[in-house]
Amino acid sequence: MNTLISLQLLLVLHLIGLALMVGTTVVEYITFKTFAKLFDTERERSCSLLYLMKKLSVLLGIGAALLIISGSGLLIITGGVFAHQVWFQIKLLLVLALILNGFMVGSRQEAKLKNSMDIDVMQSMNAIRNLKIFYLVQMGLFFTIIFLSVFKFS
Numbered sequence: 001m002n003t004l005i006s007l008q009l010l011l012v013l014h015l016i017g018l019a020l021m022v023g024t025t026v027v028e029y030i031t032f033k034t035f036a037k038l039f040d041t042e043r044e045r046s047c048s049l050l051y052l053m054k055k056l057s058v059l060l061g062i063g064a065a066l067l068i069i070s071g072s073g074l075l076i077i078t079g080g081v082f083a084h085q086v087w088f089q090i091k092l093l094l095v096l097a098l099i100l101n102g103f104m105v106g107s108r109q110e111a112k113l114k115n116s117m118d119i120d121v122m123q124s125m126n127a128i129r130n131l132k133i134f135y136l137v138q139m140g141l142f143f144t145i146i147f148l149s150v151f152k153f154s
């Protein structure tokens with residue numbers, strides 16, 4: 001397979017990964033906001049939304065794996081030229097921030113929410129507020145990463 005076709009195929013995979021990850025994050029955010037609205041008044045219905053979010057996180061993982069594998073392939077196939085460019089270095093830092101925010105804030109607050117739901121309403125409300133901020137930060141990071149990747153400022 002020639003280099004151009006490999007590059008194009010990797011780019012297609014990269015963009016599919018991007019669509020899966022960003023799309024799933026937006027759907028999770030909307031689902032979470034609906035959960036937060038129902039939390040006080042219709043606890044049982046709101047719990048089924050948390051279950052849906054757990055299912056969605058599988059898609060998020062697939063998107064992340066596709067992005068990282070195809071991104072590494074793109075980097076290798078282009079001879080590592082991007083690795084020396086500032087936009088790419090900032091992009092990788094932001095990708096790292098995205099991952100760290102996901103594990104250190106998102107997963108932790110979700111666990112806190114699940115553990116406190118039937119016991120401590122104050123703690124649940126706290127976790128809900130933090131999770132709303134978490135989703136906004138993730139979407140902001142995605143937007144900046146896409147912006148940097150397209151404009152490739154050097």
Ligand code: HEM
Binds near residue numbers: 095145
């Ligand atoms: C959330 C994570 C990521 C997002 C949203 C993202 C998004 C994008 C977008 C929108 C492009 C532009 C495609 C085009 O020029 O048509 C791109 C290009 C690129 N990405 Fe990513 N990317 C991500 C992660 C990664 C990672 C982890 C790597 C490397 C390890 C990587 C390596 C590259 C490279 C090398 C290009 C340039 C390809 C080229 O122009 O030939 N990306 N990315």
